[in-house]
Amino acid sequence: MALRVYDTLSQRKQLFEPLVPGKVGMYVCGVTVYDRCHIGHARVYVAFDTIARYLGRMGYEVTYVRNFTDVDDKIIKRALEEGVDSRELADRYIASFHDDMAALKVAPVQREPRVTDHIDDIIGVIERIIDSGHGYVVDGEVFFDVESLEGYGQLSKRKLDEMQAGASDRVSVDERKRNPADFVLWKASKPGEPHWDSPWGQGRPGWHIECSAMAGRHLGGTFDIHGGGKDLIFPHHENEIAQSTAAHGQPPARYWLHNGFVNVKKSEEDSDQGEKMSKSLGNFFTIGDVLEHYHPEAVRLFLLTTHYRSPIVYSTENLEDATRRVEYVYETLAKMDLVLDAGPSQAAIDEVLRPDLFEETLRGFNEAMDDDFNTARAIGELSDLISFLNQLADAKDKASKKRRHATFARAREVLDELAAVLGIFDSPPREVLQGIRARKLKKISISAEEVERQIAARDEARKARDFATADAIRAKLAAEGVVLMDSAGETLWKIA
RNA sequence: GGCGGCAUGGCCAAGUGGUAAGGCAGGGGCCUGCAAAGCCCUGAUUCCCCAGUUCGAAUCUGGGUGCCGCCUCCA
Incomplete structure (x- = not known):
């Protein structure tokens, strides 16, 4: 097996070779906890969950770090509106995030650092950036000097002089910046805002610095995979590369992986790809709401039937398609369980039918996943096997019936192994079928x-x-x- | 304006040089009192358009059209 992953920085698929043999360090940008998560968030974490699961199955010891941004303008604003402490607000939405993830069968990650628990690390990184000549202090705030670092713009393929023309007509430039593209590392706090002491006065960290600090703390100066949504390529990840390079003298990640968006069509008749689901457009569906109507496994299947880098259209039709498929597979699994639970009959023959099909399925699945985690193809590779199992469950001829138990036992082994990677088709069949029915009953x-x-x-x-x-x-x-x-x-x- | 990406049957979706996976829906059949489920059969001489490279292109090159995203908080 040779895994190849598409790397945003080099814009091509690269052979995956971890820094330390046998181990993988992976950092995925988490959510800003000021509101409930929507399907767009679900996609990121389902995608990287599946990636982590596959790496684990390949035998790697995976250290997956996914942070929470728990101090930020939006959190402060929301907390103020509700009259609660921002820490309390963050706690609430962290709990909500965990509920959503658990429902979607996103496995717990190894580390979930919070920004507010890493202020010392952040200050340390900023100090190193200043010491290395890439940061400057103005009025108690610290900025990153983008022109001081060669290669700024390498991830997003931008050049500084080209960026300014487009950006300046929409964003008012902070006069204190040496270059309009400079970004803040440390913000001076206004009265009433959360703040921490620092060498530059009371304040709080800028958005990008937290990830450099937390990734460095938990995974070291350079680690293997850094992931997130495509919208983070610029400026967030671009700035992270700049910060980490300035502070540690080396680029943070060996491979940059970015997933595509969940799109929503503007109207039912809309024939194009729709537009990005986002908070600001107001066209989002929260994970909680969607799970009221569709089974988690259907949602997860829906998300995995498109390659993670491609856009995916959220629609009731697509969710219903996925639901039908989940039902079919679990009906097959339920029939298999009936046979397995009954144990082998007296006439049973310990022989697995179609061993070639099992081998083909495993080979095809691995090949698909090795090709930049192509879950869409991997799921397709399961079709023949599941179809065969469904037929075998209904088969009337004696030769098939005698070998049914042995074949299903083998099928369970294979399916359990593959289902564990996808995070679908590995739940108790009756529970899933009942869950789907309960949702339909509402209609x-x-x-x-x-x-x-x-x-x-x-x-x-x-x-x-x-x-x-x-x-x-x-x-x-x-x-x-x-x-x-x-x-x-x-x-x-x-x-x- | 700059940068990145997408366009495959009714729908969803794989496929990045060797002659179009898979799923859903539809049609026909088996089964059924009638149905449903299931099973079998069935669909792109063709991959947005035009030109080029090649023995050969959905796949490579150039041009065009349409759509999306980032450049501002965003997964």
Whole structure:
């Protein structure tokens, strides 16, 4: 296996070779905790969760660090509005973030540093930047001198002189800056704002410096992977490279990975790719709201069926597609569990059917993931196997039935291994199916009890061979969105 | 204006030089009292357009069109 990852800095796929053999240090920019997270945030953390899981499966010891920005203008503003302490506000949204992540089966990371717990580290980094001649102090604030550092703009492919023309007509430039692109490392605090003592007076850290400090503290001067959304390439990550290089004399990360946005169409008929989901546009759906209507695994599958660097369109149709697929897979898994739980029958033969298919699936899956974590392709590679398992579960011939237990046991091993990477298809099937049904039940106007009553009435009619009445009930329920399925023993139902 | 990216069947989506994965939806069939589910079969002579390189291009080059993002807080 040879993993190749797309690196934003070099703009090409690179063979992945960690700094220290067998170990991977990974830093992903976390959220600013002043509000609930939306699906755009979900995408980042599901994507990098999957990346971390895959690296783990490859045998690497992964140290995944994901921070919380818990001091910032927006937090201060919101805290002021609500009349609460900003620390308290941050705590609340950190808890909310954890709830969202747990629901989406995003595994806990190794470290979750908070900015306010790293003020000393931040001050230390700023001091080193000043000492190395890349920072300057004005009125109790510290700025980074972008012109002092050769290579500024390398990540975002910008040149300083080209940037100024576009930026100056929209942003009022701080007169104290030597260059309009200089950015603040340490901000003097205004009365009433959270503040810390520093060599430059009371203040708080600028936005970009925190990541340089926390990544340095937890992963060292240089680590392997740095990730985040594409919108962080500039200025955040560009500035981080500048800061870390100035402070440590070496670039922070060996590979820069950036995920694409979740887009939202402006209208139903809209044929283009929609626009970026964002707080400022107000076109966002919070993770909590989405999970009310769609099962977490459907959301996760939806997010993983597009390669992480491509844009993805959030739409009910796409979520429903994903839901149907999740249902199909878990129905198959439920049937497999029935066989596995019963244990091998007396006539069972300990022989795995289609060993070639298992090998093909594993090979295809690994190949896809090795190619810059191509989850879309990896999921596609599972199709043949799942389809085969579903057929085997329903197979009537003796030869298949005798080998069913052994084959399903092997299938469980393979699926468990791959599902553990994707974070889907590894939950108890009945729970997932019930979870999907509970959500769909919210969409229909009649209760489950009423449906059961109608089914009982229909069964009476069917027993009397009064198919006209039976079909009328079927039609009536169908109009409500309830579909009946007459199986051998009982009539099951589902919501269309 | 600068920089980066995207455009593949009705929809979603892989595929970066060797003759178009997969999923959803649709159509036909099996099954069923009728259905549903499931299973089988079925769909792009073609990958936004034009030109070029090549034995060969969705894949490379040039031009064009449309869309998106970053340049300001943003995942």
